Every structure is written in structure tokens, then in C-alpha cells.
Amino acid sequence: MLKWLSEVFWQDYLWFPEGHGWADLEDGQVYAKPQDLWVAVPIAIMFLIVRQVFERFVATPLASFLGVKETVRQPVTHNRTLESHYCNTAKKLTQSSVEELCKQTGWSERQIQRWFRRRRNQDRPNVLKKFREACWRFAFYLLAFIGGLYALIDKPWLYELEEMWKGFPKLELLPSQYWYYMLELGFYTSLLFSVASDVKRKDFTEQIIHHVATITLVSFSWCVNYLRAGTLIMLVHDSADYLLELAKMFNYARWKNACNYIFILFAAIFIVTRLIIFPFRIMYCTLVYPMTLYTPFFIYYLFNGLMMVLQCLHIFWAALILRMAFKFLTSNWSVEDERSDKDETDESGEEDGEMKNGEIKKNGPMKNGHATYNNNHSKTE
Known part of the structure; x- marks a missing residue:
């Protein structure tokens, strides 16, 4: 049964345009092979180990140098009833539950x-944990962008995108392409492994979708020898990501001006690369241009379907970025990561009985040291 499924899965007509197949990649030249992808697993484990060393011996001293400190939080008194309600019922309070x-x-x-x-x-x-994570990702994305640019700077398909299909599917694997692919795939696999322990932000689901789509896209592009398209896609994504992580690092360090300026630079590069170059140049050369050369096949549809998933995520994140940039430019606020929850203080509105969306809200005067409530539950912002 497994042998039959394997034979069906690797049929030529699924992976290659009409007239081409796996036999084209067996003429003695060096081509990408599906089994090569297993190399990404030990690389992912290596990244997890290197990350621990990097965060301890590089990111933590850097955080201290920039003035980032551990957040001191008030401990809670152990109460079995409240702990049970918090863990099993709800972490936010309603009036009736209080x-x-x-x-x-x-x-x-x-x-x-x-x-x-x-x-x-x-x-x-x-904040220190957030800073260490941002520092690690900044280091990788920056090195990945520099390495990708070095690997592609002399390649004709960087300038003439139609060149990515010249000679397809018999595209010889270059050492620079091999390592660029394996390191990128290993890094995103390590992010998927560490997702349970990383900071969980409000776009957690979108991040998981992005990691899975990226890993799948990179893997399939490797198997079908879309190497030139794959390296261009990775370079476009790496071109802005390191700036976002750098802005977050300065934000955690409370370096307001540096954070704001870097964020605006990131926003500009993100919009240009993800909303202009990616859909109108790269996706054109993977979705439209191949139709003039080949008959569409299964992996063609799968590959471009994943590209569209990434583009939808680009639009989602672009909306968040533009909203933050608009707040900064119109009100001179400092840039804040809207995906992260902020610490609550004992002096905040909810502490005094304020309620939003069904939680406690003070509507009346104080009586015997406590807020009294009336039947008016209108929302306030």
C-alpha cells in the first residue's frame, strides 16, 4: 500500500510539465533531490542549540548594555478558588463572576x-525574553539577507525574472543555492519547534500558517527544481524582516527615536517588497509567465496557491504596519508592537472597575470603598 502511494505521489505528471519528468534529473549533473530535505532537520536542531547560546552570551549582555531589564512583577497570594477560576473558567472577569x-x-x-x-x-x-527573541531573529535575518544577496548578486534571474525558467527543469544545483535553502528551511523548522516556548502574540495563528506555508513552499520548490524562484522569494522576505526585529529591540530598550525611524524604514521596504515586487513581479513570473511555456500541472497550482496564502498574510500584516505608522505620524506616538500584550498595572482602569466588552466597568459612585453599579452598561473607549 505504501509503495503504491509512493508511486502515485511521485508521478511525473504531478511534478513536471508535459514532456518532462524525474528522468530529466538523472543525467549525471548535480540536481536538487527530495531526500536532501532531511538535512534541514539536524540543521533545525543545531539552530535551537545555537539560539540558546546566542541568547545567553550575546543577547543578554546586549540587553544589559541597552538598558533592558527584567520586569519585576508583584506576586499573587495563593488562593485555590481564584486559581481554579483563572485556569479552568476565564482569565478575564465579568461582573457576575466577581x-x-x-x-x-x-x-x-x-x-x-x-x-x-x-x-x-x-x-x-x-521584556528581556522578548528582547532576546528579537535579537536572535535579527541576527539570522540580517545574515540570511546578506548571504542571499551575495549568492544572487551575479545571477541573471535577479535582474531578468524570466531567466528563472531558462532550461527548466534541468537547473543545475549550485553550492550557494544548496546552503541558502537548507539554512532557511532549517531556521523556519526550528521556529516551528520552538513555537510553544516563544512569546505568544495576537497573530499567533497567522504566524503558524506562515511558518507551515513557508516550509511547504520551500520544500516543494526544492523538489520540483524551482530553485531560482525559491531563492528570489526568500531574498524578498529577508530584505525587511531584520529591520522589524531591530525596531523591536530598540522598542524594548525604550530608545524611542531609533525605534521609530527604523520602523518607518521597515514599513517602506515591506510595502515595496511584499505588496509590489512579490505579487507583481515574482508571482507574475511563477503564475502567469509559465503559462506561455508549459501546460499547467499539479505542483504549479500547489506552489502558486501557497504563494497566494503568503500574499494574504502580507496584506494582513501590512494593515497592522500601516495602522501603527499612521498613529506614529499623526500623533507622534512611539511605535508599539500591537501584537503583544502589555503588562497591567494596579492603577489601570480595570483595577478601579472599568469594563470593556462585558467586563467590569465603574458606572456609579464609591460606597464603603467599593464601586457601585447601575444597569447602564454602555461601552466606553
């Missing part, structure tokens, strides 16, 4: 609100 917890614990509303705020803060990663 009243019920008051009866069960004998605590005041303010004490319960403060306990939940501090308990939520304990689950949030501190």
Missing part, C-alpha cells in the same frame, strides 16, 4: 481584580 468570587473567598472586589491582574501579568513574557 460577585460570585467575592462570596466564595470573602475578598473585596478590588482585591479580586488586583489578584487577576497580577496573575495575568505572571503569564506574560517579560
Whole structure:
């Protein structure tokens, strides 16, 4: 059964245009082989080990130099009832749940609100952890961009994109292409391995989709010898990512001006590369131009379908970037990562009974040291 499935999966008509097949890649020249992709697994493990060393001996001292410190958070008093509600019911409070917890614990509303705020803060990663992650990704993306540019700077398909199909599928594998592919694939695989321990942001689902789509796209482009297109796609993505991580590093260090200027530069490069070059140049040469040369085949549809998934994510992230840039340019605010949760303080509005979207909100005066509530639950921003 497995042998039959393997034979069906590797049929020539699925992977190559009409008139071509795997036999084309067996003439003694060096071509990309599907089994080569297993090299990415030990490389991913190597990245996980190197990351631990890098964060400890490079990122942590750099954070100290830039003034990034561990966040000191107020510990919570152990309370079995509140802990059970927090873990099993909800981390955010509603008015009815506060009243019920008051009866069960004998605590005041303010004490319960403060306990939940501090308990939520304990689950949030501190600034130093965020800085180390950003520093690691900045180092890789910068080196990957420099390495990719070095590997492609003398290649004709960097300037004339139609050249990516010249001689296809018999495109000889270059050493620079091999290592560029394996290192990129290994890095994104390591990100997928470490997703459970990394900072979980609001676009967590989109990040998972992006990693899976990227790994699948890189893997299939390798198998079908889309090497030239694949290296161009990776270079386009690496061209802006290191600037975002650098901006986040300065943001965590509270270097406001440096963060803002780098973020604006990142936003400009992101818009140009992801919303202009990627869809109108690279996707044109993978989706439209091949139709003039070959009859469409299965991997052609799969490859371009994944490209469209990436483009949808580009549009989603571009909307977030433009919203942050608009706030900065119109109100002179510092740039903040809207995907991250911020620590809650004991003096914030929710502590005094403020409610948004069904949570507690103070609508009346104080009585006996506590907020009184009326039946008006209109929302305030």
C-alpha cells in the first residue's frame, strides 16, 4: 500500500510539465533531490542549540548594555478558588463572576481584580525574553539577507525574472543555492519547534500558517527544481524582516527615536517588497509567465496557491504596519508592537472597575470603598 502511494505521489505528471519528468534529473549533473530535505532537520536542531547560546552570551549582555531589564512583577497570594477560576473558567472577569468570587473567598472586589491582574501579568513574557527573541531573529535575518544577496548578486534571474525558467527543469544545483535553502528551511523548522516556548502574540495563528506555508513552499520548490524562484522569494522576505526585529529591540530598550525611524524604514521596504515586487513581479513570473511555456500541472497550482496564502498574510500584516505608522505620524506616538500584550498595572482602569466588552466597568459612585453599579452598561473607549 505504501509503495503504491509512493508511486502515485511521485508521478511525473504531478511534478513536471508535459514532456518532462524525474528522468530529466538523472543525467549525471548535480540536481536538487527530495531526500536532501532531511538535512534541514539536524540543521533545525543545531539552530535551537545555537539560539540558546546566542541568547545567553550575546543577547543578554546586549540587553544589559541597552538598558533592558527584567520586569519585576508583584506576586499573587495563593488562593485555590481564584486559581481554579483563572485556569479552568476565564482569565478575564465579568461582573457576575466577581460577585460570585467575592462570596466564595470573602475578598473585596478590588482585591479580586488586583489578584487577576497580577496573575495575568505572571503569564506574560517579560521584556528581556522578548528582547532576546528579537535579537536572535535579527541576527539570522540580517545574515540570511546578506548571504542571499551575495549568492544572487551575479545571477541573471535577479535582474531578468524570466531567466528563472531558462532550461527548466534541468537547473543545475549550485553550492550557494544548496546552503541558502537548507539554512532557511532549517531556521523556519526550528521556529516551528520552538513555537510553544516563544512569546505568544495576537497573530499567533497567522504566524503558524506562515511558518507551515513557508516550509511547504520551500520544500516543494526544492523538489520540483524551482530553485531560482525559491531563492528570489526568500531574498524578498529577508530584505525587511531584520529591520522589524531591530525596531523591536530598540522598542524594548525604550530608545524611542531609533525605534521609530527604523520602523518607518521597515514599513517602506515591506510595502515595496511584499505588496509590489512579490505579487507583481515574482508571482507574475511563477503564475502567469509559465503559462506561455508549459501546460499547467499539479505542483504549479500547489506552489502558486501557497504563494497566494503568503500574499494574504502580507496584506494582513501590512494593515497592522500601516495602522501603527499612521498613529506614529499623526500623533507622534512611539511605535508599539500591537501584537503583544502589555503588562497591567494596579492603577489601570480595570483595577478601579472599568469594563470593556462585558467586563467590569465603574458606572456609579464609591460606597464603603467599593464601586457601585447601575444597569447602564454602555461601552466606553
